[in-house]
Amino acid sequence: MHFLTCLALTFGMAGPAPAAGGPGFLYKASLVQAAPGKLLEVVELYKSLRAGAAESPDELPLWMRHSQGDRWDLLLLYPIGSYADYYASDRVAKRDKALRAVEAVTAKLRDSIAWQEDVFVFGPPVVELHARAAGSAFFHVEMFQALPGRRADLFREREMENVYLKALGRPQNLIFVRDQGAGRDLFTIGFYRDLKHYAESADIPEAAQEAAARSAGFEGASRIGPYLRALISSHHDTLAVAIK
Numbered sequence: 001m002h003f004l005t006c007l008a009l010t011f012g013m014a015g016p017a018p019a020a021g022g023p024g025f026l027y028k029a030s031l032v033q034a035a036p037g038k039l040l041e042v043v044e045l046y047k048s049l050r051a052g053a054a055e056s057p058d059e060l061p062l063w064m065r066h067s068q069g070d071r072w073d074l075l076l077l078y079p080i081g082s083y084a085d086y087y088a089s090d091r092v093a094k095r096d097k098a099l100r101a102v103e104a105v106t107a108k109l110r111d112s113i114a115w116q117e118d119v120f121v122f123g124p125p126v127v128e129l130h131a132r133a134a135g136s137a138f139f140h141v142e143m144f145q146a147l148p149g150r151r152a153d154l155f156r157e158r159e160m161e162n163v164y165l166k167a168l169g170r171p172q173n174l175i176f177v178r179d180q181g182a183g184r185d186l187f188t189i190g191f192y193r194d195l196k197h198y199a200e201s202a203d204i205p206e207a208a209q210e211a212a213a214r215s216a217g218f219e220g221a222s223r224i225g226p227y228l229r230a231l232i233s234s235h236h237d238t239l240a241v242a243i244k
Helices: 039-052 091-102 103-111 124-135 152-168 193-204 206-215 221-229
Strands: 023-036 062-068 072-082 111-123 138-146 174-181 186-192 232-242
Touching: 023 174, 023 206, 039 072, 039 103, 062 103, 072 124, 091 103, 091 152, 103 111, 103 174, 124 174, 138 152, 152 186, 152 206, 152 221, 206 221, 221 232
Parallel strands: none
Antiparallel strands: 023 072, 023 111, 062 072, 062 232, 111 174, 138 186, 138 232, 174 186
């Protein structure tokens, strides 16, 4: 699904609220895998849609291309704000009009996609997303499924890791919590200038890592991973790059 539309769903009651103290701006994340040999075509089709988006009432998504890791080729993160705003009658009418203008492109896009998942998530204010994305060309995306009853604990663990990263002078991750859609309870995005910036953590002394971990509430730096894995049933990492 492209940035000119979200799924044409009829919503009843909203899904589960984000973890206590969690962020509340609504986004839709689309994970897209191109059909074999169609990746570059899919990217160009999305670029065509972006170029013709002037008539759409919706904001352009942050998008990135898989470098290594999970199965998806593209991640598109659409700022929505709220369901009420997104599905307001005047906004729907404008969106429908914009979609009719690009029907040929969207038809080609549907035929060029092999697999797609969509999930609605609560995340940070969109201004924070814009600020973090500006100047970033490399991303670390982590996607999680929590064990039953442990989603709030997983959210808190992600917050603790941000405290740890801040203490080390490293970029903190933005946290996105599932409301409804595909089965990914939570994902985080780390924003970096480039691969070298991402890899700089390898140069941090062990003593500094240990002190930062304890200040964040972990038993130690070596215990961060084991604690995280006690909360989750699956974990997928992906390195991705910005699409120019």
